[in-house]
Amino acid sequence: MGIEERKERERQMRRQQIMDAAKKVFASKGFGGATMENIAEEAEFSPATLYLYFKNKDELFASLNLRMLQDLISRVEGVRDQKDLVPEKRIMALEKALYEVYLEDPLNVVNVLRFQSRGRLKSLSPELSGQIRECTRQYIRAIADLFQEGVRQGAFLDCHPVAFAEIVWSIFAGLVLNEDTKRGLDEGKDLLEPTLILALEIIGRGIMKN
Amino acid sequence: MGIEERKERERQMRRQQIMDAAKKVFASKGFGGATMENIAEEAEFSPATLYLYFKNKDELFASLNLRMLQDLISRVEGVRDQKDLVPEKRIMALEKALYEVYLEDPLNVVNVLRFQSRGRLKSLSPELSGQIRECTRQYIRAIADLFQEGVRQGAFLDCHPVAFAEIVWSIFAGLVLNEDTKRGLDEGKDLLEPTLILALEIIGRGIMKN
DNA sequence: ATGTTCTCTGAATACTGTTTAGTGAATAAA
DNA sequence: TTTATTCACTAAACAGTATTCAGAGAACAT
Numbered sequence: 001m002g003i004e005e006r007k008e009r010e011r012q013m014r015r016q017q018i019m020d021a022a023k024k025v026f027a028s029k030g031f032g033g034a035t036m037e038n039i040a041e042e043a044e045f046s047p048a049t050l051y052l053y054f055k056n057k058d059e060l061f062a063s064l065n066l067r068m069l070q071d072l073i074s075r076v077e078g079v080r081d082q083k084d085l086v087p088e089k090r091i092m093a094l095e096k097a098l099y100e101v102y103l104e105d106p107l108n109v110v111n112v113l114r115f116q117s118r119g120r121l122k123s124l125s126p127e128l129s130g131q132i133r134e135c136t137r138q139y140i141r142a143i144a145d146l147f148q149e150g151v152r153q154g155a156f157l158d159c160h161p162v163a164f165a166e167i168v169w170s171i172f173a174g175l176v177l178n179e180d181t182k183r184g185l186d187e188g189k190d191l192l193e194p195t196l197i198l199a200l201e202i203i204g205r206g207i208m209k210n
Numbered sequence: 211m212g213i214e215e216r217k218e219r220e221r222q223m224r225r226q227q228i229m230d231a232a233k234k235v236f237a238s239k240g241f242g243g244a245t246m247e248n249i250a251e252e253a254e255f256s257p258a259t260l261y262l263y264f265k266n267k268d269e270l271f272a273s274l275n276l277r278m279l280q281d282l283i284s285r286v287e288g289v290r291d292q293k294d295l296v297p298e299k300r301i302m303a304l305e306k307a308l309y310e311v312y313l314e315d316p317l318n319v320v321n322v323l324r325f326q327s328r329g330r331l332k333s334l335s336p337e338l339s340g341q342i343r344e345c346t347r348q349y350i351r352a353i354a355d356l357f358q359e360g361v362r363q364g365a366f367l368d369c370h371p372v373a374f375a376e377i378v379w380s381i382f383a384g385l386v387l388n389e390d391t392k393r394g395l396d397e398g399k400d401l402l403e404p405t406l407i408l409a410l411e412i413i414g415r416g417i418m419k420n
Numbered sequence: 421a422t423g424t425t426c427t428c429t430g431a432a433t434a435c436t437g438t439t440t441a442g443t444g445a446a447t448a449a450a
Numbered sequence: 451t452t453t454a455t456t457c458a459c460t461a462a463a464c465a466g467t468a469t470t471c472a473g474a475g476a477a478c479a480t
Contacts, residue, residue, distance in 0.1 A: 003447075007457085014458095030329045035436060046460045048439080057437065113387070114324055118394035119240045133396060159408060163401070167381065167409045170388050174380025177323070177387075184328035185343040191373070198369060199377045206416030213478080217426085224427095245467060256429045258470080267468065 015053045018043045019067075022060050027107040031061055031115055058123045062132065065112045069135035072101045076139050080146040087150030088204055094146065095200040098172045099193055110180045113173050140165045147207075156207045164207070171199050225263045228253045233274050237317040241271055241325055268333045272342060275322045279345035282311045286349050290356040297360030298414055304356065305410040308382045309403055320390045323383050350375045357417075366417045374417070381409050 021043035025034045036057055040047040054060040075097040079090060102109050121129055143165035150156035179192045231253035235244045246267055250257040264270040285307040289300060312319050331339055353375035360366035389402045 011458095030327065033329055036438085037436075047437085048460055048462095049458080051438065052458075110327070114327055116387075116391040116394065117240065117320070117324055118390055119243055121391070121394035136391075159412075163405050163408055164412075166385070166388055166405060167412070170384025170409075171377065171381055172384070173387065174382070174384025175376070177326075177383065178376055178380050180328055181326040181331070181346075184326065184331035185339065185346065195373050195376060198373050199380075202369075202374075202377070202413055202416035204416070206412035206414070210420065221427095246469085247467075257468085258429055258431095259427080261469065262427075 014045075018045070018050060018053055018060070019063060023064050023105075023108060026061060026064065026111055027105065030107075031111050055125055056123065058120055059125060059128055061111075061115060062121075062124055062128055064108065065115065066128070066131055066135065068101070068105070068108060068112055069132065069139070071104060072098075073135060073139045073142065075101060076142040076146075080142045080149075083149070087153060087155040088208070090146055090150070091200055091204040092197075094143065094168065095196055099196055102172075102176060102192065109176060113177055140169065143168055150207075155209060157209050159207070168200070168203065171203070172196065175199065224255075228255065228260060228263055228270070229273060229277075232270050233315075233318060236271060236274065236321055237315065240317075241321050265335055266333065268330055269335060269338055271321075271325060272331075272334055272338055274318065275325065276338075276341055276345065278311070278315070278318060278322055279342065279349070281314060282308075283345060283349045283352065285311060286352040286356075290352045290359075293359070297363060297365040298418070300356055300360070301410055301414040302407075304353065304378065305406055309406055312382075312386060312402065319386060323387055350379065353378055360417075365419060367419050369417070378410070378413065381413070382406065385409065 018039070022034075022039045025039045025042055028034075029038065036047045036050055039060070040050055043050070050060065054063065076094065079093045079097050082090065082093065085093060116132075121132070124132075140162060144161035147156060147164045148161045151158050151161070175192055175196055179190055179195075183190070228249070232244075232249045235249045235252050238244075239248065246257045246260055249270070250260055253260070260270065264273065286304065289303045289307050292300065292303060295303060326342075331342070334342075350372060354371035357366060357374045358371045361368050361371070385402055385406055389400055389405075393400070
């Protein structure tokens with residue numbers, strides 16, 4: 001049946017169209033400032049139509065997170081798989097990967113990090129929240145593997161690899177949010193990159209066996 | 211005029227009463243989940259009355275942040291002033307101070323960290339946002355001083371002290387939010403303390419001149 | 421006793437996420 | 451070709467909540 005397939009394809013395109021519009025609107029107004037009406041207008045649909053493709057506003061937003069998380073995963077796994085680099089260099093390659101994810105779409109990264117609270121995640125469908133959980137597991141796992149490889153080679157001190165991965169991730173998330181907060185209080189310049197580099201240099205030295 | 215003074219005192223008490231109620235409600239429902247009606251009910255006032263004491267919901271919430279930030283400042287300055295400890299121990303004392311702030315009221319700490327976005331801070335009165343800026347400056351300054359003291363004593367590597375302070379703060383904020391997110395996705399146990407200790411041990415080693 | 425100020429509230433307003441009931445076109449069946 | 455069914459959408463209604471407004475009543479001053 002060619003008709004069914006064409007319809008499904010069209011449906012996916014419209015879904016994508018809504019996500020593109022949402023991404024634009026969320027980036028310019030933030031999660032709270034964006035209204036479903038804004039997004040509908042940008043996507044050239046009525047607000048009601050959005051609900052045929054997404055359960056609610058949270059779920060629409062979280063679907064965008066998923067795209068970002070997948071980008072993150074592929075970059076971090078890329079670093080994990082560069083087995084030729086010495087462990088020390090790979091920590092810095094990780095820094096670069098994280099920063100590139102941020103550069104891809106700074107405002108949405110901030111939004112995503114602020115969004116993922118306990119309360120919000122409860123309102124998602126089990127499928128979507130399962131996918132997010134899986135993505136989180138994956139990039140933490142990739143960082144942990146990268147670290148463990150360094151331990152195996154005798155370069156790093158032996159400590160809980162998942163805890164290490166969470167620390168690296170938290171530094172990234174914390175610095176991103178901190179820069180955003182500073183911009184809210186003050187018109188300071190964006191010092192994320194040098195600070196992130198310094199942080200991972202310190203971390204790198206801190207886990208080196210000497 | 212004793213009457214004027216009594217009235218002012220009573221006014222401050224009612225303001226406090228509202229803040230106490232708000233703290234309770236925000237902690238149990240989060241910022242988004244708490245309604246002004248909930249808070250008014252808890253404080254035994256009508257919602258309209260709340261607006262005689264606070265400009266809006268954001269400002270009421272941010273006033274609570276201020277209490278937490280002041281607690282944070284006094285603890286961190288306490289560590290900064292323990293000049294008898296060796297620099298290495300002071301990094302761990304800092305860890306303890308941060309963790310104690312968290313324990314004081316975990317849910318509100320999470321709420322505060324999620325709240326401080328550019329958009330939100332714009333809706334505050336200049337006075338309040340000025341006070342928040344000042345508090346932020348103060349605890350960052352205290353951590354930076356503490357670090358610089360270690361540099362002066364020749365124990366730490368010389369790097370930008372404010373950047374160092376922001377890294378420490380970001381680790382704390384990032385780990386707190388990360389734990390909260392995990393609880394939202396999964397019913398994992400709270401591993402904040404061991405992870406925070408590990409993070410500051412790594413940081414401590416990373417800045418040590420050897 | 422009367423006017424004034426202070427403090428509070430009930431009711432109205434405005435905005436926004438979400439649902440409902442229904443329309444018209446595309447498709448399938450007769 | 452005509453009729454029935456499904457699909458994709460939307461206008462309008464609904465519901466919840468932050469915020470404002472107009473006025474009541476008590477405390478205070480004259």
